[in-house]
Amino acid sequence: xxxxxxxxxxxxxxxxxxxxxxxxxxxxxxxxxxxxxxxxxxxxxxxxxxxxxxxxxxxxxxxxxxxxxxxxxxxxxxxxxxxxxxxxxxxxxxxxxxxxxxxxxxxxxxxxxxxxxxxxxxxxxxxxxxxxxxxxxxxxxxxxxxxxxxxxxxxxxxxxxxxxxxxxxxxxxxxxxxxxxxxxxxxxxxxxxxxxxxxxxxxxxxxxxxxxxxxxxxxxxxxxxxxxxxxxxxxxxxxxxxxxxxxxxxxxxxxxxxxxxxxxxxxxxxxxxxxxxxxxxxxxxxxxxxxxxxxxxxxxxxxxxxxxxxxxxxxxxxxxxxxxxxxxxxxxxxxxxxxxxxxxxxxxxxxxxxxxxxxxxxxxxx
Amino acid sequence: xxxxxxxxxxxxxxxxxxxxxxxxxxxxxxxxxxxxxxxxxxxxxxxxxxxxxxxxxxxxxxxxxxxxxxxxxxxxxxxxxxxxxxxxxxxxxxxxxxxxxxxxxxxxxxxxxxxxxxxxxxxxxxxxxxxxxxxxxxxxxxxxxxxxxxxxxxxxxxxxxxxxxxxxxxxxxxxxxxxxxxxxxxxxxxxxxxxxxxxxxxxxxxxxxxxxxxxxxxxxxxxxxxxxxxxxxxxxxxxxxxxxxxxxxxxx
Numbered sequence: 001x002x003x004x005x006x007x008x009x010x011x012x013x014x015x016x017x018x019x020x021x022x023x024x025x026x027x028x029x030x031x032x033x034x035x036x037x038x039x040x041x042x043x044x045x046x047x048x049x050x051x052x053x054x055x056x057x058x059x060x061x062x063x064x065x066x067x068x069x070x071x072x073x074x075x076x077x078x079x080x081x082x083x084x085x086x087x088x089x090x091x092x093x094x095x096x097x098x099x100x101x102x103x104x105x106x107x108x109x110x111x112x113x114x115x116x117x118x119x120x121x122x123x124x125x126x127x128x129x130x131x132x133x134x135x136x137x138x139x140x141x142x143x144x145x146x147x148x149x150x151x152x153x154x155x156x157x158x159x160x161x162x163x164x165x166x167x168x169x170x171x172x173x174x175x176x177x178x179x180x181x182x183x184x185x186x187x188x189x190x191x192x193x194x195x196x197x198x199x200x201x202x203x204x205x206x207x208x209x210x211x212x213x214x215x216x217x218x219x220x221x222x223x224x225x226x227x228x229x230x231x232x233x234x235x236x237x238x239x240x241x242x243x244x245x246x247x248x249x250x251x252x253x254x255x256x257x258x259x260x261x262x263x264x265x266x267x268x269x270x271x272x273x274x275x276x277x278x279x280x281x282x283x284x285x286x287x288x289x290x291x292x293x294x295x296x297x298x299x300x301x302x303x304x305x306x307x308x309x310x311x312x313x314x315x316x317x318x319x320x321x322x323x324x325x326x327x328x329x330x331x332x333x334x335x336x337x338x339x340x341x342x343x344x345x346x347x348x349x350x351x352x353x354x355x356x357x358x359x360x361x362x363x364x365x366x
Numbered sequence: 367x368x369x370x371x372x373x374x375x376x377x378x379x380x381x382x383x384x385x386x387x388x389x390x391x392x393x394x395x396x397x398x399x400x401x402x403x404x405x406x407x408x409x410x411x412x413x414x415x416x417x418x419x420x421x422x423x424x425x426x427x428x429x430x431x432x433x434x435x436x437x438x439x440x441x442x443x444x445x446x447x448x449x450x451x452x453x454x455x456x457x458x459x460x461x462x463x464x465x466x467x468x469x470x471x472x473x474x475x476x477x478x479x480x481x482x483x484x485x486x487x488x489x490x491x492x493x494x495x496x497x498x499x500x501x502x503x504x505x506x507x508x509x510x511x512x513x514x515x516x517x518x519x520x521x522x523x524x525x526x527x528x529x530x531x532x533x534x535x536x537x538x539x540x541x542x543x544x545x546x547x548x549x550x551x552x553x554x555x556x557x558x559x560x561x562x563x564x565x566x567x568x569x570x571x572x573x574x575x576x577x578x579x580x581x582x583x584x585x586x587x588x589x590x591x592x593x594x595x596x597x598x599x600x601x602x603x604x605x606x607x608x609x610x611x612x613x614x615x616x617x618x
Binding site for chain 2: 024025028031058059060063082085089090094233332335337
């Protein structure tokens with residue numbers, strides 16, 4: 001094949017002559033030339049001089065005919081047989097075009113209405129999903145039918161135990177940073193020893209539950225969303241439904257139960273290590289003996305604070321599972337959508353956790 | 367006539383297992399050749415050698431004038447712009463429209479502007495009878511329509527050679543028949559050489575000018591469909607037994 005095919009186009013009187021090899025390698029140049037200076041006026045298109053053509057060349061001829069005025073005649077009788085055949089198949093007697101119903105572009109109000117209805121529909125789906133998850137989880141406590149065997153234990157392991165190293169590391173670091181930063185301020189007032197109170201209150205009521213929830217949203221929320229999305233894309237969800245299995249009961253409920261059981265434990269662990277990190281800083285650079293630190297810390301928080309904190313964390317866990325499942329189930333289409341759903345799930349889980357935490361903080365005012 | 371594909375004494379193995387044992391064949395331009403045989407006979411391995419995805423252990427594979435055993439990466443790339451492949455599971459990208467899917471080869475291997483690419487793809491889709499689906503996504507189409515969309519991508523570059531891996535698998539007999547007719551018309555209209563790997567005896571009978579029957583890594587039979595029906599080779603005879611019985615009962 002002649003890759004460097006040369007093609008020339010010349011306007012003689014009312015006739016446009018195209019000669020040479022008009023293929024995907026040469027058609028682009030002619031196209032660019034004519035688009036820049038405008039298509040000429042001609043009454044006949046003489047392609048008898050074309051030695052070689054392919055469907056891209058024909059697409060060019062079609063374009064130039066569409067953009068010319070009137071209906072020019074195409075002269076092709078002297079072309080080589082193969083060229084003639086292609087021209088007849090695609091240009092002279094093209095295959096019947098199926099009617100295409102292109103919707104007009106919607107107006108501003110149509111778009112607004114569509115966005116609104118979509119939003120309401122999505123909120124509705126989220127509410128139904130939440131209700132179903134809660135319903136089946138409560139039922140699931142008494143009836144383990146339609147659940148994979150040991151799936152709750154397995155999920156406790158994945159969501160809870162496997163998150164321990166991450167939660168431990170970040171909680172200690174958080175505790176050390178908090179203690180160091182607050183000590184600098186408190187030292188100015190000679191109130192070093194209040195670092196213990198501050199650590200206990202901040203870890204128990206805010207940092208422990210919220211940071212753990214953010215870590216779990218990143219780790220387990222994304223896993224839930226991507227698992228469900230992949231199952232949806234590869235038609236596994238449909239396969240479950242066909243087999244008469246409720247995908248929510250089968251896939252989501254074990255995770256929901258597992259997160260309900262494990263997240264308070266993880267939060268308690270995080271609080272413990274966070275305060276421990278603060279105690280290390282206190283002992284090493286603030287002259288606060290560990291016994292004193294522990295005594296002050298435990299006097300600063302009461303049992304109700306701890307119960308509040310752990311209860312809050314359970315709500316955070318629920319948010320993570322519900323939002324992860326919602327975005328996982330809402331996927332349609334291909335592999336790209338799985339990534340998008342996962343990202344959306346993590347982003348929305350974290351936002352919701354923080355907003356929910358703010359609402360819980362408001363209860364202090366009551 | 368010069369063959370467009372020539373394979374000489376091709377051997378292939380995976381570890382200890384010999385898959386192809388001295389295959390030699392010639393495929394003439396503008397014909398439809400079917401490579402058939404029982405599962406595990408080496409069809410896919412042979413196909414991957416013809417596509418230059420595997421390097422021969424020994425022997426020679428010449429496709430459209432390029433010797434694949436000595437070809438450089440550059441030569442292989444150039445050759446692949448002249449080859450179209452229809453995958454068994456279509457391999458369409460789910461998040462792109464049919465136009466975006468089919469335009470990939472033209473966008474990558476030519477400097478055609480988007481307007482001309484669209485016109486070109488639109489014509490091909492109309493030729494395949496799905497002109498109205500150019501802006502749909504694969505998931506919105508039926509199995510047969512997806513197959514045709516995949517075919518439009520395979521022929522986007524007007525390839526000299528079109529490879530089809532199980533083109534009719536998963537399609538109903540009527541859709542299969544229409545797809546076969548389309549492949550035959552593509553050969554006539556775009557002067558393509560078509561190589562099909564298939565199990566579908568009915569489809570092979572309709573479409574193939576030439577049959578290559580592989581069994582245990584060797585060519586057990588080569589010839590026309592009618593000759594295949596008369597073959598005395600035990601595996602070939604078994605493969606075509608249903609069809610042969612049908613023909614017999616029809617003539618008696």
